[in-house]
Amino acid sequence: MSTDEIAVDQSVSVTRHQIPVAYTVAGAIVLTIFFTWAPWLLPASWVTILMNFFILVIMATMWNLLAGYAGMVSIGQQAFIGLGAYATLYFAIKGMDPFVAIPLAVVVCAVIAYPVTFLLFRLRGGYFSVATWVIADSAALIIGSIAFFGGGTGHYLPGLSGIAFKQLNHDIYLAAWFVALIVIVATYILLRSRLGLVLSSVRDNEVAARSSGAKVTSTRRTIFIVAAAGCGAAGAVLAISQPFLQIGNEFNLQWAAEMLFASMIGGLGTIEGPILGCIIYFVLQQTLQNYGAWYLIIFGALAVGVAIWQPRGIWGFIRDKFHFELLPVGYRVQATGVTQAVPGPSIDWRPWRRGGETPPEEGSDSS
Amino acid sequence: MIWLNVIVSGVLLGGFYALFACGLSLMFGVMKIINLAHGDMAVVAGYTAVFLVPKFHLPEVWSFLVVVPIFALLGYVVQRTLLQKSIDRDPFTTLLVTFGLSVVIENLLLEIYTANAQSINIGSLISKSFAVNSTIYVSYLSLTVLIVSIVVLGALQLFLSKTSTGRQIRAVSDDREAAQLCGTNYRHIFGIASALAFATVALAGIAYGMYSSISPTAGGVNLLFAFETVVIGGIGSLWGTLVGGMLLGIAQMFGAHFNEQYQVLAGNILFLVVLAIRPRGLFGKKVVMS
Numbered sequence: 001m002s003t004d005e006i007a008v009d010q011s012v013s014v015t016r017h018q019i020p021v022a023y024t025v026a027g028a029i030v031l032t033i034f035f036t037w038a039p040w041l042l043p044a045s046w047v048t049i050l051m052n053f054f055i056l057v058i059m060a061t062m063w064n065l066l067a068g069y070a071g072m073v074s075i076g077q078q079a080f081i082g083l084g085a086y087a088t089l090y091f092a093i094k095g096m097d098p099f100v101a102i103p104l105a106v107v108v109c110a111v112i113a114y115p116v117t118f119l120l121f122r123l124r125g126g127y128f129s130v131a132t133w134v135i136a137d138s139a140a141l142i143i144g145s146i147a148f149f150g151g152g153t154g155h156y157l158p159g160l161s162g163i164a165f166k167q168l169n170h171d172i173y174l175a176a177w178f179v180a181l182i183v184i185v186a187t188y189i190l191l192r193s194r195l196g197l198v199l200s201s202v203r204d205n206e207v208a209a210r211s212s213g214a215k216v217t218s219t220r221r222t223i224f225i226v227a228a229a230g231c232g233a234a235g236a237v238l239a240i241s242q243p244f245l246q247i248g249n250e251f252n253l254q255w256a257a258e259m260l261f262a263s264m265i266g267g268l269g270t271i272e273g274p275i276l277g278c279i280i281y282f283v284l285q286q287t288l289q290n291y292g293a294w295y296l297i298i299f300g301a302l303a304v305g306v307a308i309w310q311p312r313g314i315w316g317f318i319r320d321k322f323h324f325e326l327l328p329v330g331y332r333v334q335a336t337g338v339t340q341a342v343p344g345p346s347i348d349w350r351p352w353r354r355g356g357e358t359p360p361e362e363g364s365d366s367s
Numbered sequence: 368m369i370w371l372n373v374i375v376s377g378v379l380l381g382g383f384y385a386l387f388a389c390g391l392s393l394m395f396g397v398m399k400i401i402n403l404a405h406g407d408m409a410v411v412a413g414y415t416a417v418f419l420v421p422k423f424h425l426p427e428v429w430s431f432l433v434v435v436p437i438f439a440l441l442g443y444v445v446q447r448t449l450l451q452k453s454i455d456r457d458p459f460t461t462l463l464v465t466f467g468l469s470v471v472i473e474n475l476l477l478e479i480y481t482a483n484a485q486s487i488n489i490g491s492l493i494s495k496s497f498a499v500n501s502t503i504y505v506s507y508l509s510l511t512v513l514i515v516s517i518v519v520l521g522a523l524q525l526f527l528s529k530t531s532t533g534r535q536i537r538a539v540s541d542d543r544e545a546a547q548l549c550g551t552n553y554r555h556i557f558g559i560a561s562a563l564a565f566a567t568v569a570l571a572g573i574a575y576g577m578y579s580s581i582s583p584t585a586g587g588v589n590l591l592f593a594f595e596t597v598v599i600g601g602i603g604s605l606w607g608t609l610v611g612g613m614l615l616g617i618a619q620m621f622g623a624h625f626n627e628q629y630q631v632l633a634g635n636i637l638f639l640v641v642l643a644i645r646p647r648g649l650f651g652k653k654v655v656m657s
Contacts, residue, residue, distance in 0.1 A: 292477075307460050
């Protein structure tokens with residue numbers, strides 16, 4: 001063995017994928033084709049439900065990135081949903097096609113999120129959470145006091161009247177679906193990158209990660225900005241799908257509740273979990289749609305129960321029980337006797353280690 | 368003279384905010400958790416006063432005699448069951464659990480009692496006031512709430528510093544493990560702290576129901592005000608909470624003086640300014656915020 005090779009324990013194998021990569025890619029391609037084709041295959045009511053489903057998937061995936069991977073429990077993400085929606089409205093009033101305005105709304109949200117982190121990162125844990133809520137409340141109040149956006153009464157999103165209803169419905173669906181696809185793929189790539197490695201090290205032991213030179217604060221900042229941008233995209237699509245914008249709707253705390261419950265129930269710290277949580281949410285909502293807010297009560301109670309008794313969520317339970325992952329971001333170490341060279345350091349493949357030690361408490365670290 | 372009026376009404380409002388916030392501050396100080404359902408507990412207390420108390424043939428003014436003991440008991444039970452379970456996991460779980468509770472409570476109230484606002488009927492007392500001078504009027508109700516708030520804070524301070532249970536609460540708050548080694552059952556102490564917090568939030572909820580009307584969704588906004596009060600005043604200081612409440616009240620009245628819409632925003636801005644220049648609050652010890 002030459003000196004530049006890494007010494008490997010010959011009795012274990014370290015792999016990332018459990019099912020062959022080709023199958024995962026093939027499955028992803030089939031799903032992509034199906035959901036892109038869906039408006040022509042499915043009845044219109046289904047298309048609308050799927051559209052709302054994908055909007056929630058975007059939100060839940062972003063919330064999972066924030067809380068599940070970076071440990072920031074935000075209950076103020078509705079700020080960026082609202083800002084994304086109102087940025088779209090602004091560009092539409094200025095004469096732009098609302099669909100073209102979606103990426104611009106994303107940029108607006110990311111730009112606003114950057115200075116906000118400097119205030120928020122002075123606080124940790126619960127104080128961080130409530131402060132995000134204060135930010136969301138302030139954003140809603142400021143937008144609500146601007147007459148240009150219709151103030152408290154609301155404003156129609158212009159620029160959509162020329163399109164036939166069926167065509168419009170298809171277009172909005174496709175916008176929601178493509179944004180959701182981009183968000184999921186981007187999250188997956190992000191978590192497999194160096195940044196994802198820093199996140200796992202911070203989650204397991206923040207002090208050790210910091211002393212090893214991990215740039216914890218700037219990593220958190222990046223994640224917060226990405227999550228804000230993603231929620232901004234969700235807000236922009238939301239504004240097009242429900243083109244009468246009102247402060248109370250776009251900045252509704254219920255968005256925060258839905259994204260939190262969906263990722264909680266599905267399983268924090270996994271990519272598949274929040275999507276599963278969104279499926280459960282929509283099944284509940286459609287089943288109980290004639291019973292008022294009961295779906296939300298049951299969903300919330302379920303989330304509380306999961307948080308206490310099954311904190312890894314449903315997908316986490318499946319993963320731990322059957323050692324099965326669709327979109328792995330870590331590596332698996334197995335005692336198989338198969339020898340294999342490892343290109344890099346192996347990391348604990350269990351992305352969510354909970355119940356043991358908690359991250360150490362620290363003062364302001366807004367550097 | 369106008370500014371004096373703003374300050375007087377701000378201070379009166381601040382008394383109410385301090386009453387609201389002291390439970391939040393206490394629970395954070397002792398258990399290191401933020402109860403995101405704090406505001407909704409106040410709303411539930413208000414609803415209890417409106418719907419349960421008349422069954423006891425008691426005038427609604429005296430409803431706190433029934434509601435406060437119920438809530439103290441409820442606080443102890445909720446702490447020993449649900450909250451303790453989540454504290455045993457980690458602080459992260461506590462946030463999720465209390466936020467979940469908050470949404471569930473809000474929507475249950477919406478389903479059972481509709482979105483209509485309720486208020487606690489205290490007869491003609493609501494409109495009685497005395498004149499300080501020709502332009503400034505102080506309502507007896509606001510003044511009573513301010514006095515109650517000061518009395519409650521003073522009693523809490525006295526309880527924490529003079530009694531044996533109070534000493535244990537402070538001990539557990541300072542170092543849970545060391546207190547446990549000295550024979551303190553920290554779970555019981557947590558329960559007592561939580562009972563106190565719930566009792567004060569019940570008082571605040573009743574005061575709120577007397578002032579104005581309560582709707583199922585009022586909890587969220589009130590949690591924000593309570594939280595802002597705690598952060599402005601400084602974490603871990605009860606008198607700081609009183610001053611924080613008053614400053615928040617004055618800021619809100621100042622905003623409202625220009626435009627009704629700016630009332631809440633002015634409070635939020637004060638909060639963010641304090642956060643930017645002095646994150647530990649005006650009277651906060653140099654403590655770690657988790």
